Amino acid sequence: MTLIKNDSVLWLAHVAKEFFPTWQNRLNLTDKNIIKPLGHNFYSVQFNSTPTRGFLSDTIFSRYWLPVHYMWPTKCEEKGYIEKCAQGLLVKFKDKNFSNVVVFSLDRKQQKLASNLRGRILQVFSEKLKEKSPAKLLTEWTKKPILQPIYNQTLIVAISEKCTWAGLSTPSESGSFFAGGRRYVGVSNESIASRAAAKFVEAAESLQLSGLKTENAKKWLELGAAPGGITHELVEKKCEVWAVDKADLDEEIAENPLVHFYKMDAREFKVNMNFDALMCDLNGPANISAKICSEKTSLLKKDAIIIYTLKIHIADNFEKDYEQALKEFSLKNCQFLYGRHLYNNKQEITLFFKKK
Ligand SMILES: C[S@@+](CC[C@H](N)C(=O)[O-])C[C@H]1O[C@@H](n2cnc3c(N)ncnc32)[C@H](O)[C@@H]1O
Known part of the structure; x- marks a missing residue:
């Protein structure tokens, strides 16, 4: 089992309601203060120490794992939210290494806001990102997330009505090419x-x-x-x-x-x-x-x-x-x-x- 590179102890997970008890048992964490429901099948989990990748994988029922490096109580519907959030992220992540930015909302109703926020974050980090990932590549990854390299370090931002979470991870570590783990498949026939x-x-x-x-x-x-x-x-x-x-x-x-x-x-x-x-x-x-x-x-x-x-x-x-x-x-x-x-x-x- 390898230790995941980042050292976060707070994680977000996406778990189907009907399998929450099975997932909780597999995590071996039953204290209500440790696992908090965030709505829309998302949960936050506060570990005692950084979990290994093998441990997270063994829980089976989480479709997505996001290590949280920073979180802010926010009101995403409030005026000026996008700018405040983008500037806050710039302060916290300007010295970090990443080649892509993805934003998802826990409540799918705020998907448009998530998309606008991503646009602004890409602008504030444009100098940093252009070295590693030219605009053409970012557009390609946006249109077809499965084209992202699996070990692409990515700034991932999750938003809800009350809170904003941000962390660095890769598609491989988080378990999905699709931010939040919600994978809609357009079938070919x-x-x-x-x-x-x-x-x-x-x-x-x-x-x-x-x-x-x-x-x-x-x-x-x-x-x-x-x-x-x-x-x-x-x-x-x-x-x-x-x-x-x-x-x-x-x-x-x-x-x-x-x-x-x-x-x-x-x-x-x-x-x-x-x-x-x-x-x-x-x-x-x-x-x-x-x-x-x-x-x-x-x-x-x-x-x-x-x-x-x-x-x-x-x-x-x-x-x-x-x-x-x-x-x-x-x-x-x-x-x-x-x-x-x-x-x-x-x-x-x-x-x-x-x-x-
Ligand atoms: C969930 S469906 C499969 C759906 C399919 N994979 C698809 O892509 O459309 C399960 C199938 O298993 C078949 N099945 C179950 N037991 C079987 C067995 N012992 N031998 C052959 N087929 C079986 C059923 O007839 C049924 O069509």
């Missing part, structure tokens, strides 16, 4: 637009943030593929997909020459192949899907990435199901990388493994 497709896009980005790319994986095994949202995303990336499901795949997708559809129970699926990667989105009890999926990892090449969605039917059973799933994959020689409750995951988390 409207007729089969699905949350499944969105969670796959986000899962691939999450791997990228961890320094693991899926671009070289061209032959995918997909378990629980119907109706085909994820299959479609893979085909768009020019991947060949062996898609398995008891239910029907969307007709147009099934007819795509890159797709080999097997309408059957995943347990019965057998081919003599070596796949580059495995995506498993089987529904049903987690202990069954973990068993089916881990057994199919015998069809993978060494170092292949496995993306497995663990369905959470009863939140109270989460820890048991999670331990059981890790055990199944470990028995099949798969290294556990990490788990995350992605923004596009609802009653499930996404687990990442690597075939040894």
Whole structure:
């Protein structure tokens, strides 16, 4: 476990309401003075000492971590807020190193204010930023946040009606290319637009943030593929997909020459192949899907990435199901990388493994 570079003890986190108790247990901090709800699924956490990156990652249910270096009680609706805030940040961060600035509001209603504030902050730091990131690059990162280098030191500012928080972090450390961790995915095919497709896009980005790319994986095994949202995303990336499901795949997708559809129970699926990667989105009890999926990892090449969605039917059973799933994959020689409750995951988390 590596110590995170910054030395902050106060952090902001974004956690879905229904999994707050599970997250709190994983943090092992139950004192109300330590974790404070800020509204809109954001919380502040006051640690005793700087948490390690591994510790923050193990909490699974935070989609975003922002180390807070400075915070001010503010009234963002008040006249002069933008200028006061930008000048305050200039004083605090003028000697710090960063190549980008992002601002997000806890309450999405203030997104326009956040955007205007970012514009003014970029102006006050323009001299400093132009050395590292020319205006063209900043515009590109604004339009397409996934183009940001994952270790790009960034000044991150969060605003709410009552407070402004600011800290330095990177997309990799915070866990998302998108400030605040709210990732809206525009899926590439409207007729089969699905949350499944969105969670796959986000899962691939999450791997990228961890320094693991899926671009070289061209032959995918997909378990629980119907109706085909994820299959479609893979085909768009020019991947060949062996898609398995008891239910029907969307007709147009099934007819795509890159797709080999097997309408059957995943347990019965057998081919003599070596796949580059495995995506498993089987529904049903987690202990069954973990068993089916881990057994199919015998069809993978060494170092292949496995993306497995663990369905959470009863939140109270989460820890048991999670331990059981890790055990199944470990028995099949798969290294556990990490788990995350992605923004596009609802009653499930996404687990990442690597075939040894
Ligand atoms: C959440 S849906 C998958 C959504 C899909 N990934 C997409 O992108 O559109 C889960 C799927 O798992 C399939 N499934 C569950 N258990 C299965 C099994 N034992 N064998 C094959 N398919 C199964 C269901 O038929 C269902 O289509």
